[in-house]
Amino acid sequence: QARGVPVDHRADIYSFGLIVHDMFAGRRRLSTSESALAEMMGRMQQPPPPVRTLVPEVPEDLDRIVSRCLHPDPEQRYAKTADLVAELNALDADGHVVRVKPPVMHWRTASAALLVLLIAVVAAVAWMWQQRPPQGRTAAAARDPVSVLIADFDNRAGDPVFDGSLEQALAIAMEGASFITALPHRDAMRAAAQIKPDARLNQEMAQLVSRREGVKVVLAGTVEQQGAGYRITVKAIDALPAREIASASRTASSKAEVLDSIAKVATELRGALGDKDIKSSTIAAEETFTASSLDAVREYSLAQDLASAGKDEDAVVHYRKATEIDANFGRAYSGWALSAFSLGRQDEARTLWNRALSLMNRMTDREKYRTLGLYYVAVAGDYEKAVENYSMLVKLYPADGVGHSNLAVAEFLSLNFAKAVQEGQYAASIYPKNAKFRNNLALYAMYAGDFDRGATEARAVLEQSPGYVKAFLPLAAAAVAADKLPDARAAYSNMARTGVRGASLANMGLSDLALYEGRADEAAATLTKGIADDRRERNVAGLTAKYIALAETQLLAGRNKDVRATVPLALKESRAESVMVASASLLARAGAVDEARKLSAELADRVPNQSHAYAAVIDGEIGLAQGKFVQAIEGFRRALKLADLWLARFGLGVAETQAGLFAQAEPDLEQCLKRRGEATAVFLDDQPTFRELPPVYYWLGRAQEGLQMKSAADHYRRYLAIRGGATLDPLLEDARKRTTP
Structure with missing residues (x-):
């Protein structure tokens, strides 16, 4: 087959011989060659070393059979499978020729039974031998990365x-x-x-x-x-x-x-x-970077650098050139697919991913796992499959820092924050001074609710890289959690000094703090300036987050018409889940229920489970907006069956409270407080949303009051401590009444 000539059943006999050879000797035949390709070419001229020269314990008669199977000249191998089976039948349990002729067995039966049995026996014996270290050597210890x-x-x-x-x-x-x-x-x-x-x-x-x-x-x-x-x-x-x-x-x-x-x-x-x-x-001889693809590799390298700099349009040009030079360049197709996906060209990305996945046999095992993991996370949104894939990668390549980092991302997106912290820590231990890995660890700790650790890791990042924008997020979150809002504002002010990107995120953070305290007018003024800056810089993520927050201030002021005008501006920029869910909730509360339902239907048509969960969250929000609490409960419960989203848990607690189901609502709302790290950015996109947390105290107070629990008053007071100076808060007056003797 390697020579490109027709083959017959004797190629299968050769493959059988090679399998048995490697079962006994491991793949030691490879040790004398520079590469797998060189070893394969050598076997076309000379057979592999006899098994007995590598493992003297192998019986001579069995060694002879294996060597004949592996002869480079097909004419010198067994002419028929039945001949091979007859030779195997002639061996006793120890692999020696039986002197008394064994009973004759039909060759087809032997092919189906004895060959399978022999492979099982050989595998067992080979396994036992391979558990012992080679003579004169000790077993190799696990290597440090x-x-x-x-x-x-x-x-x-x-x-x-x-x-x-x-x-x-x-x-x-x-x-x-x-x-x-x-x-x-x-x-x-x-x-x-x-x-x-x-x-x-x-x-x-x-x-x-x-x-x-x-x-x-x-x-x-x-x-x-x-x-x-x-x-x-x-x-x-x-x-x-x-x-x-x-x-x-x-x-x-x-x-x-x-x-x-x-x-x-x-x-x-x-x-x-x-x-x-x-x-x-x-x-691997089939590795993507073949001798004919040097020019393709250069184009691929240029594309990678451009994509890393956010220049996906330019990157696509070079990815395309790479595939024109080498039509079987799997990595180039996957990179091109990712850039196309980032540009919103979904159909193009899907076609390219299919092409890349069809060429994985030309990649190393490590690169196969990386390619699949990227597909599961970035395109398919199948985070559980991504976890499974990256877990296998780091099992096979335990020193792969990027693999551990990507596994941490997959665990994080699967809402397993404790595992994300664990894998993030491992990645950071391999690259102890890598700012990105260390800051990811800080963010995972923040989302897990370990604000002190998040702040500690973030400070370590800033000591090394003072301008690292997202390192200020865990510092601000830790300050809010400790009721040190001036410190949170200081963290955002320092973030703003790092540059344009930092200024945009800091604007969102300061606006979020204003809304956290109920100062809607101040938030609106800050957001209006930030929106103008983001428009100029074409910062889509920052722009959409600010449109959503601005619409929230309009809703608080009862300006529903303005809400219905602002939300479409966010949707025009992005159809990301975070934008669609927040937009639908605002539209439903502003009276545009039909528009909210359309967004739910759009998410329900997507493949990932979390998209379906978010669609159900929207259904729950519509139920709340319409006062249909049973419908709301059904929507939120449906969402939680798909993904344990903080927003779904909180919505369910509110709906249950309003439906008078206080015993069900109380533990749901308590859990929201315990998971307050997730409230720092409810869509896990690092866009601050700490403003979602104060209402939890109010609704938990309502649920506990319904159960006649004394702690209800404490939660009302906590709410008033945060929102006491609010200008446009519909819950504030009711909280005050409930705490008045």
């Missing part, structure tokens, strides 16, 4: 095709070892820009970044012309102290062989870093 940062190659050959392409190939090849993880190029470039704007990631800058990010090893390479070919050299440098650990070099006779030389260099360097695993010393 080794993080590497790949500097831009010094392109002394002067050929632009090498710019950006070799780094990608080297990263893939180095990650053939499960304990090695490469810092993504986009993260390295982002860190380099913070040290020196527009800096190249040369060896010197890479060493500075590695120290900043806590990366252990820098790989610095050169490519230079050597006659008609090229010389590739890569040095492994210990980040602290800056000393060379190892160096590897290979010559490629032509440009077409450069990527293969990169793979061989990586094999040598992995060994120098402690890779003793035979499996990881071979890179």
